[in-house]
Amino acid sequence: MxxxxxxxxxxxxxxxxxxxxxxxxxxxxxxxxxxxxxxxxxxxxxxxxxxxxxxxxxxxxxxxxxxxxxxxxxxxxxxxxxxxxxxxxxxxxxxxxxxxxxxxxxxxxxxxxxxxxxxxxxxxxxxxxxxxxxxxxxxxxxxxxxxxxxxxxxxxxxxxxxxxLFVPKKLQHSSFSYINQNCIVGFWLHLNEFSAEEYAGFQFYSPKKKDWSIEPTNHHEWKNYTEINKEINYLFQHKKAALLWMKKDEHTFERFFVVWW
Incomplete structure (x- = not known):
């Protein structure tokens, strides 16, 4: 809704x-x-x-x-x-x-x-x-x-x-023709951009596709950077992008894709 x-x-x-x-x-x-x-x-x-x-x-x-x-x-x-x-x-x-x-x-x-x-x-x-x-x-x-x-x-x-909708991270604050800007809910990265230097301090979860529409704030079991990378690599072997929920702190959550292409 x-x-x-x-x-x-x-x-x-x-x-x-x-x-x-x-x-x-x-x-x-x-x-x-x-x-x-x-x-x-x-x-x-x-x-x-x-x-x-x-x-x-x-x-x-x-x-x-x-x-x-x-x-x-x-x-x-x-x-x-x-x-x-x-x-x-x-x-x-x-x-x-x-x-x-x-x-x-x-x-x-x-x-x-x-x-x-x-x-x-x-x-x-x-x-x-x-x-x-x-x-x-x-x-x-x-x-x-x-x-x-x-x-x-x-x-x-x-x-x-x-x-x-998910846009490249550098375009997060850009405007886009044709679409409702309110549909932009996150960003996407290539795997080499998902670096330990920038992301190792946070917690993650990769939901199954049927659960993609759920709000990350409703989730309770989180994984660290190393654990989530194993899941990303498994999905990549099947040419599937990984949707990640990222918990930055108790009140801050982000959604983004790591794509295989």
Missing amino acids: KTPSLWKGDFLGLNSFELAENSTKKLLPENIQLPENLVLGKRAERFFAEAISQTNSYEIIAENIQIIHEKQTLGEFDFFLKETHCEQIFHVELVYKFYVYDPSIENELNRWIGPNRKDSLVRKINHLKNHQLPLLFREESLASLKELKLSPKKIEQKVCFKAN
């Missing part, structure tokens, strides 16, 4: 879905049941659904509706919501991403990439515009929509795009 949206309003033809900060009736419960192996994106969907259920503004009509045609999965609708005061129906796609900014890439928008270089903001935007949102108007979707008593012509499409 605290993760900012990457943009507000319209962005490259995608309309942002926003929940007002004071829209939930109460705090989200701490005992939400989640399967241990649930991946980050699916975890985000469960929290989103819980947040919607706490509001007076929307109700969930359906979620995670797969469209299967001739034994082939064509895609999935994340959420269909009804706005309670006017009964407008929304198709909402939820995106929860971690990107790093690579200034060596030529085009500004292309510079936001996944920490392992397998993903990018532009790729996700194109997938939303060319596949996920058009699925609503495909003939193969009509039967599922009819079952839900929904008409594609009366549905408004929106994207809830939550992002955690």
